[in-house]
Amino acid sequence: MNAVENNIKKKFGARVRTLRTEKGWSQEDFAFECGLHRTYIGAVERGERNVSLENIKKIADTFKIDIAELFRS
Amino acid sequence: MNAVENNIKKKFGARVRTLRTEKGWSQEDFAFECGLHRTYIGAVERGERNVSLENIKKIADTFKIDIAELFRS
Numbered sequence: 001m002n003a004v005e006n007n008i009k010k011k012f013g014a015r016v017r018t019l020r021t022e023k024g025w026s027q028e029d030f031a032f033e034c035g036l037h038r039t040y041i042g043a044v045e046r047g048e049r050n051v052s053l054e055n056i057k058k059i060a061d062t063f064k065i066d067i068a069e070l071f072r073s
Numbered sequence: 074m075n076a077v078e079n080n081i082k083k084k085f086g087a088r089v090r091t092l093r094t095e096k097g098w099s100q101e102d103f104a105f106e107c108g109l110h111r112t113y114i115g116a117v118e119r120g121e122r123n124v125s126l127e128n129i130k131k132i133a134d135t136f137k138i139d140i141a142e143l144f145r146s
Contacts, residue, residue, distance in 0.1 A: 008130040008140075049131040052123040057081040067081075 010047030015070060018046040019063050034062045083120030088143060091120040092136050107135045 020030045028029070031038040035058060043049045044059075053058075060067045074146040093103045100118070108131060114123045117132075124132075133140045 006124050012126055050125040051126050052125050053081050053085055054123050055130075057127075066144065068141040071139065071141040071144065 009050060011066070011073070012051060013045040013047040013049075015073075016041075016059060019065075019070075020045075023063075030062065034058045082123060084146070085124060085143070086118040086120040086122075088146075089114075089132060092138075092143075093118075096136075103135065107131045 001034045005073075020027070027034070027041045029042040034041070034055075036055065040049065044051055044055075056067055056070065060070050063070070081114040093100070096103075098106070098113055100114045101111045105127055107114070107126065107128075113122065117128075129143065133143050136143070
């Protein structure tokens, strides 16, 4: 696992955490809305998950933003 | 697998194909540059793969664009 790959997971996780906390959602609320497990969301936010397209789409839809927005720094 | 999930894989695959062909790259050239297998790139372009963050990042880096650009329709 090189630094770049690790970085994208951390960067994505930090972005999800920022957007979630801006909305005032707990990980539990957010996970429920996404249809994903709370522990999975926690791992995503810590940069520990190599998230797939379909889950990226679920996360973006829950935030009601398009996927490109999720990757805007 | 619902239509929305299937759609994102097809949409992403079509976007990769458009960007690759605009550059005049064969699937083989592109796969080599990405460090991914040619058959994998073919499946991604047909919307058959639930591509992960790390491979999305490899694809974007090979196109020398940021990931957000990959998801712009």
